[in-house]
Amino acid sequence: MAVIAVFILYPGWAQAALSVFACYEIDDGQTGLYPQNQKAAWRNGYWVRDMAQQCYTGVHLRLYVPIGIASVLVLCFGPPLASFLILWKHRAELGSERVRQRYSFLFARYKPSFFWWESVLMVEELMLVAVEVFGRGLKSVTHQILVMLAAFVVVSAINITSKPNRLWVITMLEFMSMTVLSLTVSLSLFFVVDQGLSGADERSVGALILVINVALLVIFLGVLLRGTWGKLRSTASRANCIAIAALTRRSGKKCARKDHGADGKEKWYRY
Known part of the structure; x- marks a missing residue:
């Protein structure tokens, strides 16, 4: 459980560690009225x-910068490196029951040749967190969005060209998710560039952003239901049969249910 908790908390730890070095320039002493x-x-x-x-002077330089360096080494680079070393050490026995019980969450969804990909995924998370943290130092919101879009493009290109997942549908869902996220960020530029939009145009762009995100959610739910619909229908049918059998037990009737066996053939079960 401790290992799983580390990977769940990783983005938050990375954000806290990198924020030690995040600075914002207020005035330059040369421009302005x-x-x-x-x-x-x-x-x-x-x-x-x-x-x-003030950044990189006084207390910040003496106390927080050393803490930040240690935090980045341990909290930002430690988990990806630990994940890679653990899997590399057990690479010859990834199919064993003992290793699968302890570390399958790190490699089960990837192809055998990409068993180490979870470390790459964490580095991608680190890159996105770094963009979010250091992007605050950019005075222009437009520049912040452009840097974020560049990071999204890099992550998408790496994932779609490598295709590390065992299931093709997971790769496509990840790509669609990143595409919708990029579209959302791109469309948000309409609200900040130049003089912005009129009220009607703002509502139109906002509605478009909402539609594409809802569409993605519907697709995700559709894929989820497609994979579990058979089990849900079988469970509902079994529950229905049990309820009917309980009501008709006195008459000696039995409830029959048709299902597909392991060999794919239709079979009848009685209760």
């Missing part, structure tokens, strides 16, 4: 976690 009156003009900017603290 009254540059001589600008007081927040420290050349390295100000720490996003404490805007009263």
Whole structure:
């Protein structure tokens, strides 16, 4: 359970570790109407976690930067490296029951030749977290969105060209998810570039964003139901038969249910 918890908490840990180095430049002391009156003009900017603290000087440099370096090494690079080393150590026995019980969540959904891909996935998460953290330092929202889109394109290109998943449908769902996310971010540019949009246009773009996200959700639900519909129908039929049998037990009637056996042939079961 501890190993699973590490991988669940990884994005949050990475965000906390990288935020130590996230700084925001407020003034430059040279531009503006009254540059001589600008007081927040420290050349390295100000720490996003404490805007009263100048970056890379004083307490930030002496205390937080060393903590940040150690945190990045342990919390950002430690889990992907640990995942790779664990699987590499047991690469010859990934099919054994003992290894599958302990580490199957790390490699079960990948092709045998890509058993280490979970580490790559974590590095991709780290890249996206880094974009989110350091993107705050960009004054232009447009630039923040463009950097985020570039990261999405890189992640999508890596995943779709490598195709590490055992099931093709998982690869396509991941690609569709990243595509919808990229479209959502791209369409949001209409709200920030130039003078923005009129009220009617804003509603139209907002509705379009909502539609494509709802469509993706419907597709995900459809794929989920397609894989479980047979089991759900069989379970519902069994429950129905048991209920009918309980009601008709006095008359000696039995409930029959038709189902497909392991060999694919239709079989009848009585209760």
